[in-house]
Amino acid sequence: VVPGPDGVTFDSNWIVLIRPIYLNSERIGTVYQKSELDAITSRLMEYGFIGGGVLIISLGAALLVSSVLQRLISEPVQHLAEMAGQVSRNNNYLVRARKQGNDEIGELVDQFNEMLSQIHARDLELQGSRNHLEDRVEERTRQLQAEIAEREKVQRALIEAKESAEASSKAKSAFLANMSHELRTPLNAIIGYSEMLEEDAVAAANQSAVADLRKVQGAGRHLLSIISDVLDISKIEAGRMEIHKETFLVSDLLDDTASTVEPLAKKNGNRLVVTCHDRAAQIETDAVKFRQSLLNLLSNACKFTQNGTVRLDVKVTAEQDQEWIDWSVSDTGIGISPDQMDKLFKSFSQVDSSSTRRHGGTGLGLAISRRLCELMGGTIFVESKPGQGSTFTMRLPANTNESRAL
């Protein structure tokens, strides 16, 4: 009986093993073993129970361990995070994190607290220096205010001083103007009556009386010219000298001045030489002031020169992008030394005071002439060598616009 094919077969409860037995290649029999499966099944069940139990116990242990660890690790970290949040929300650097152990977290907490106290210290320091700075700013502000107040006081004092100086200067010029008018009235009477007496003396052929009366008139006229000079300089210094410009031909002004000065030149035996190459040029100037200035230069030249030559040379020059008319008055007189030159144009300073007595005049003539020229947009300058004579040049702006238009 062959129970079945060779091999191993299972069914639900049994395991069947069939294996042929050979001897010299001849099948001599068959091993047939049939065993129940119950023992194996119960062993498997047993192993399953053991495995499950081990799993559950280890899970429980893990849960326990993790819950303990959570308390140890994440709680302090959470606390730290909460503290950091509190610090950043409230800017309160006085709070401190609670330390729960000497582990890494504990160290972190220490560092965090240390950081907070440093920030707090720095805050205090900053606050301190800010307060200090504010104090310093306040103090400096007070100092500056005091300084400003002081300066304002000084400024007010200066303004007052200036105003009072101006007022007294005005009062001075008003006084001089007034006084010169008051002086002129009786002086005019003196001159006028002496002229009348002179006429009488001439009619009566009383020669000595004529000579004396002429001296009275001469002295009177001299005094009158001094008064005019003083009035002029005070007007100029008070800024009240007015200039009325009109356009003139150079030739007209030149001829007029030359004819006036001719007798003056002859008086001291001087020759007057007038040269002008630009007679047709035009000049815009105040004729009265121009005449006064040029006549002053010419009469000075005549006064300080004996038996010599007085030249009046007029020419157009170009300098500083502008055309000028130079009126140069040269003499062959006593000349001026360099150190005398400085004083020349100052008020009340003839070169030496004895010359005032010798040559007459107030010493104001040149100062007035220069200031008048400056008011007319020009100037006066001088070149001189002692003993060889002097050249005074009156430089006034040429009226170039007008000449172009013509």
Next chain:
Amino acid sequence: MSILVVEDNEMNRDMLTRRLERRGFPVLIACDGVEGLRMARLHLPQLILMDMSLPEMDGWEATRQLKSDPATRAIPVIALTAHAMTEDREKALAAGCDDYDTKPIEILRLMKKIDALALHAEQPGENAQ
């Protein structure tokens, strides 16, 4: 030819009067602007020498009134100003003065001006224009 001198300063008036009289002019005198105006209208002089700074009515106003009155318009007026100031001179000419001179009086210079204006005034045809 009569000349009216309007001048408030006694010495100036006296001098001017006598020097003009010596030269043969009959002279009328007035001491202020109002009197000057009255004398001019009453006597119709040939020429007026008018000081500008006068009491009552100044020379500029007196001249304006003389020049606006047809009866006295033709009388030449020479302004006499104390200051040799351009503005006074211009003011005098603007008021209608025919000429001006500055004090102190230089009699020769003044005589030239008087002669020129008198010559002018003797030609009535010109003044009527």
